[in-house]
């Protein structure tokens with residue numbers, strides 16, 4: 001589903017590469033934790049899957065396509081297939097929960113009838129039934145993150161990328177979000193999550209890829225966090 005073929009990335013003005021000859025393959029339906037020190041390249045890796053960054057050298061494949069060869073007009077279609085969740089939720093503060101989730105479908109031109117069916121269905125999946133009319137500010141942090149997950153998943157993407165999704169949440173709330181991501185993963189959605197949350201990684205026992213200075217230094221099935229902050 002995702003393949004990095006000797007990918008290096010050096011940002012303009014930087015001496016050291018953010019990714020250094022990275023070779024990595026993630027199969028359809030896998031759940032992968034990306035761990036490593038701050039600055040080890042995790043976010044750069046995730047941004048490359050969305051073609052928000054391009055490799056300096058090497059090739060990135062997503063769903064069988066070499067995405068750096070995609071013409072610009074095809075990039076939105078790629079991004080529709082990759083849902084994203086971030087530490088800071090990134091909801092529209094003046095829109096209700098329903099509107100935040102519906103918006104993801106409106107921008108891709110889904111018909112109203114389909115939106116009216118998918119939004120409540122997805123809110124129920126994330127445990128927010130009955131809260132569709134609230135504004136994000138009227139929800140707890142954990143609930144806001146559930147809205148963000150609903151928005152990322154409402155379109156049933158092939159891949160879900162999560163960059164520190166539990167970074168702003170307490171441990172109990174974090175576990176709820178992880179159960180949700182696990183449930184989404186079981187629908188055969190590939191999940192790639194960058195995190196510093198050692199207890200979550202240790203509890204879930206999924207594949208763990210550790211980056212250090214843009215290189216893979218560990219790749220374990222059912223791994224643990226291992227990296228010492």
Ligand SMILES: Nc1ncnc2c1ncn2[C@@H]1O[C@H](COP(=O)(O)OP(=O)(O)OP(=O)(O)O)[C@@H](O)[C@H]1O
Nearest residue numbers: 011012014018036037038039040041042043044045
């Ligand atoms: N837009 C940018 N311009 C220049 N350098 C950048 C840019 N983005 C990241 N970098 C550099 O690339 C390296 C990798 O950064 P990246 O954000 O991918 O790391 P990370 O593992 O996600 O870190 P964190 O855990 O703090 O989020 C760092 O040295 C960083 O300073």
